[in-house]
Amino acid sequence: MRAINCPVLAFYGQQDTALIEELPGLRSRMRAAGVDFEAVVYPGTGHALFNDTNRYTYNGDAAADSWARTLAFLERSLGA
Numbered sequence: 001m002r003a004i005n006c007p008v009l010a011f012y013g014q015q016d017t018a019l020i021e022e023l024p025g026l027r028s029r030m031r032a033a034g035v036d037f038e039a040v041v042y043p044g045t046g047h048a049l050f051n052d053t054n055r056y057t058y059n060g061d062a063a064a065d066s067w068a069r070t071l072a073f074l075e076r077s078l079g080a
Helices: 017-032 060-078
Strands: 008-013 037-042
Touching (some): 008 060, 017 037
Parallel strands (some): 008 037
């Protein structure tokens, strides 16, 4: 984690239990390494929430929100 030298924005679906179970530990390790880490968890959503080719995983509201957050993150982080 200490090799990470940029901010990190991550999106998770609450129903992706394997990742959600690991998230508290990841947050802790990122904090200990001094990484600017932001995790957004979307309730009622599983893995691959942004995949609009898969009707079982796609969540349009979460995808739209995560895209807006990504653009804002890039604006803040890169000054684009």
